[in-house]
Amino acid sequence: MKSSTALRSILVLLALALAITVQAADKTIVLKAARLFDGKSKALVQNGVVIVQGNKIVDVGGNLSEPGDAQVIDLGDATLSPGFMDGHTHLTLDFSGNYNERRLKEVDLNVSEQAIMATKHARATVEAGFTTVRDLGSRFVGSKEMVDVALRNSINKGVIVGPRMLVATFGIGATGGHFDPTSGFRDMLFGREPDFSDGIADGPDAIRKAVRFEVKNGADVIKAAVSGGVLSLADEVDTPQLTPAEMAALVDESHRLRKKVAVHCHGDQAAKEAVEAGVDSIEHGSFLKPETLTLMKNKGTYLTPTLMATEWILGKIDNYPPALQAKAKAAGAARSEMFRNAVKMGVKISFGTDAAVFPHGQNAKEFKLMVDLGMPAIDALKTATGNAADLFGIAQKTGTLEKGKLADVIAMAGDPTTDITATERVSFVMKEGKIIRNGPPSSAPVAESGETPVEIPAD
Numbered sequence: 295m296k297s298s299t300a301l302r303s304i305l306v307l308l309a310l311a312l313a314i315t316v317q318a319a320d321k322t323i324v325l326k327a328a329r330l331f332d333g334k335s336k337a338l339v340q341n342g343v344v345i346v347q348g349n350k351i352v353d354v355g356g357n358l359s360e361p362g363d364a365q366v367i368d369l370g371d372a373t374l375s376p377g378f379m380d381g382h383t384h385l386t387l388d389f390s391g392n393y394n395e396r397r398l399k400e401v402d403l404n405v406s407e408q409a410i411m412a413t414k415h416a417r418a419t420v421e422a423g424f425t426t427v428r429d430l431g432s433r434f435v436g437s438k439e440m441v442d443v444a445l446r447n448s449i450n451k452g453v454i455v456g457p458r459m460l461v462a463t464f465g466i467g468a469t470g471g472h473f474d475p476t477s478g479f480r481d482m483l484f485g486r487e488p489d490f491s492d493g494i495a496d497g498p499d500a501i502r503k504a505v506r507f508e509v510k511n512g513a514d515v516i517k518a519a520v521s522g523g524v525l526s527l528a529d530e531v532d533t534p535q536l537t538p539a540e541m542a543a544l545v546d547e548s549h550r551l552r553k554k555v556a557v558h559c560h561g562d563q564a565a566k567e568a569v570e571a572g573v574d575s576i577e578h579g580s581f582l583k584p585e586t587l588t589l590m591k592n593k594g595t596y597l598t599p600t601l602m603a604t605e606w607i608l609g610k611i612d613n614y615p616p617a618l619q620a621k622a623k624a625a626g627a628a629r630s631e632m633f634r635n636a637v638k639m640g641v642k643i644s645f646g647t648d649a650a651v652f653p654h655g656q657n658a659k660e661f662k663l664m665v666d667l668g669m670p671a672i673d674a675l676k677t678a679t680g681n682a683a684d685l686f687g688i689a690q691k692t693g694t695l696e697k698g699k700l701a702d703v704i705a706m707a708g709d710p711t712t713d714i715t716a717t718e719r720v721s722f723v724m725k726e727g728k729i730i731r732n733g734p735p736s737s738a739p740v741a742e743s744g745e746t747p748v749e750i751p752a753d
């Protein structure tokens with residue numbers, strides 16, 4: 295008798311739980327706004343409507359009639375859009391303050407404390423309307439912690455709020471190159487030279503081992519530094535850092551494991567060799583000549599311009615040591631012409647910012663920089679939606695507002711095709727059918743340095 299009562303209450307509880315689940319999955323939300331951008335079309339749709347059920351979009355268009363039992367959210371004079379995607383972030387890091395102070399802090403703070411900071415960066419990013427990021431490199435000197443993997447997993451499990459993340463773990467680079475975390479420190483300060491287990495590899499076989507090691511530990515995408523960089527102390531910004539044979543091994547091994555390859559590259563020679571090796575995207579690309587851009591156009595290689603990175607550094611140039619100032623000025627002087635050429639030539643472009651170089655949450659400022667350099671506003675919006683999903687390899691699931699896609703939907707005040715800075719005024723964020731923000735953000739954009747984020751000067 296007692297056990298049958300218990301059984302009955304368990305059954306009742308199960309039925310109740312099932313009912314709640316079914317109800318949550320079936321709940322219909324109708325999002326309405328004056329305009330809608332679907333992530334791929336040439337023009338906005340008037341009187342935009344997106345109908346969401348569970349985590350999916352079930353209908354989308356202009357002037358759709360709403361189902362009777364739906365919750366209607368009317369966002370007024372706003373534009374609905376697919377959630378933005380940033381193809382180049384570092385959510386676990388913050389380089390936005392004084393360079394030397396940041397370097398000291400990195401060896402001073404416990405990695406766990408830095409990981410907790412990263413949860414704020416993740417929230418600031420998704421609240422700014424970026425529902426997906428490719429996080430291209432996370433490393434803490436002297437530590438093997440893969441904080442990006444932990445951050446991604448915690449977001450996926452619903453423990454913390456953040457964007458969908460495709461992570462690269464450490465990224466791969468040459469000894470003394472842009473990714474060598476010990477560069478610029480006293481020789482052997484950390485007791486050993488970094489190796490494949492830090493992402494540092496020399497020679498094709500070592501590169502393959504590093505790729506396998508990173509995928510084994512959770513990498514969704516492979517990142518490598520094939521040329522020098524701006525914020526590294528032991529290299530020149532445009533020198534090649536991997537040989538063609540190393541790049542061939544990098545691409546072959548990554549593609550065998552079905553991972554895309556994104557390469558940090560400022561220099562023209564390194565870019566040409568990387569594109570010939572078959573990489574999926576060139577990140578930064580500051581010094582790329584028209585000949586190399588033509589090669590990219592022909593091979594369908596994406597450019598991720600990260601204009602925000604140089605913009606921020608040049609706007610706060612005194613925060614950086616003299617050697618890095620010179621590198622930033624050279625890259626900044628070259629990249630505007632490179633970007634104009636890429637737009638004119640029709641090179642595929644995916645939105646990416648290098649967030650961490652500037653405070654997380656200001657990613658959308660990249661849109662205006664692209665439009666100011668000659669890209670039509672509607673195309674700039676595509677870089678962060680349909681194009682990015684294509685580069686990331688997730689276009690079947692998300693990136694556009696279409697029936698059957700995941701309900702990653704944002705709204706921004708006004709019309710971004712007449713004023714691109716509307717992208718900086720996102721007021722509503724839904725990720726996979728869950729409302730993350732409807733109204734003001736939970737906090738202002740994060741500046742770890744404690745400074746209020748500074749407005750960056752126009753180009």
Ligand SMILES: [Zn+2]
Binds near residue numbers: 382383384430431648
């Ligand atoms: Zn970067």
